[in-house]
Amino acid sequence: MVMSISQPVVTFVLLPWLWVTNGMPDPTWRDMLIRQEASRHTGGQVTLTTAEQKLDTYLHRLMEQEMSAAQFLPAIHFFKAKPLIQKSSIFKLLQKMPKGAALHIHSSSLVSVDWLVKNVTYRPHCYICFTWDNSVRFLFSDRQPFPRWDCFYWQLLETLRARIQDPIEFDNSLMQHLTLFTEDPDGEYPSQDVVWEKFEKAFIAAAGLITHAPVLRDYFYKGLEELHQDNVMYLELRSGLSRVCTYELDGTIHDKVWSLKTFQEVVNKFTADHPDFFGARIILSVHRALSVSVVKAAVKEAIELHKDFPDVVAGFDVVGREDTGRSLWYFREALSLPADLGVALPYFFHAGETDKEGTDVDQNILDALLFNTRRIGHGYALAHHPLAKDISRNRSVAVELCPISNQVLKLVSDLRNHPAAVLMSEGHPLVISSDDPSLFGTTGLSYDFYQAFVGIGGLKSNLGTLKELAVNSIRYSSLASSLKNTAQVMFEKKWDIFIATCL
C-alpha cells in the first residue's frame, strides 16, 4: 500500500452528543467513539493491506504479552532494561523493520564506543592523558605531545597497554569515560546536573579520537554502517564543525570545508557500496553556551556553507543543555541574520528539552517557531504549550522524539508518562530518533522505536503507527520534494519485503 509523502490531510467528523441518555449508553455509539479516537492516533488513518493486518494481529498479541509481563520494560531505566529489550520479540521485529531516516543524531556520539576503544585506540600514535577531574583526553601525534592546561602527561597507549596486566579491564575503563552507560544509573546519576556533567565530559573525551582526520573518515563510514544494519536508510546529522577542527598526525589543522568535503566523500562512497542507502546531510550546530557574536559568526558561516554545499548542508541548530545554556531569544540578533540579509538558512532547533515550566528556557518552543524552525528537537515541553502545539501541527513542524535520551537525561523515568503520549494520541507530526546513541549505549533506531511504540504508544499503537512514524521521517526530512519521492519509493520497496518476510 503506497502512503502519500505529502502532509496527510486529516479530517474528523465530530459525533453529535446523541448518545447521552439516562439509561445504559448505546454500545454502538461507544464502539464508534473508540474507533474515532483511535483514528486520531499516529497511524490511525493508515489502511493496512491483508498481509499487514496479519502481521498487525501478531504484533498486537506480542504487545499484550509485554504489557502484562511482571516487568514493563519502558518503565525501567534503559540501562537496566537494555538486555531484556534485546530478548523482546517486538524489538527483534523492529530491528528488521525499515525505519526510514534518523533525523536527530549528534556527530560526536554517532558510533558505538566499543568500536572507538577496540579499533581507534589500538591505532598507532594514539596518546592518552588522565585529567585531574577523572576524565581522559586522546591525541594522535607523530611525536610526544606537549603538555597543555588540561593534560600534563601524555602516554603512548601502545606502551601503556604493554605494561597493563588486565587489558580487558583497562578497555572497559576507557569505555566508561566515553559513555553514560552504567549498571547503577540511579546511584551514579542522582540528578539532571550530575548526568549532564558526565554527558559533557564524555563528549570532550571522545573529541581527540574522532577529530583525527583518518579516524573521521572511518568514523562517518562506521556510523552509516551501524544505521544501515539497523535498516535506517537516510541520516541528518547535527555537527558542530564550527567547534572542533580536524587534525593530522603532524598537527596540521583542517577547516570546516575540508570536514564537509570529507563527509560528502564518505557518504558517496557508502551509498556506492550500499545502493539501498539513500544518503546523509549535515545540520550545522553551535553550542548555546557561546556569546551572541560567536553565534552570529557561526550563522554567517552556515549561510555560506549552505550556499556552497547545498546537497550536504541541510541547515542550522543551537545545541547543548537548554536549562543551563542561553535561550534562543538571547540569540535573536544572530538568528535574524539570514532574514536581514534576505537569504535562506533552514533552522532545526532543539527546543523544549526541559521540565522547567514557565521559565525563559520553556519559551524556547515558541521562539523556535517564531524563527520558522523546520522541526523541533525533543519538544518535551510542547504538550504544555497549546498555542505552540497548534502552530507546530498546522505548519507541519515535526517533533523529533528521542525517548531514551529523555529518560537517561532524567526528564522522565517511566516512559508511559512521557508527554509525547499526548502528541501521539492526537497524531501530531512526530519522528523517532536516538540523539546520542553511543553515549546511551544504543545503535540505530530500534531501541528508541521500541520505547516509543511499547512505552509511549501502548496498545493504542499498531503496525500503522510504526509505518506512519517511519514515513514521517522522510516526509519531514530536509530533502527536496523530488528526492523525498525517490526516498519514499525506496522505502515502500523495503517495507513490502519486510512484510513479506515477516509472515
Ligand SMILES: [Zn+2]
Ligand atoms: Zn540533541
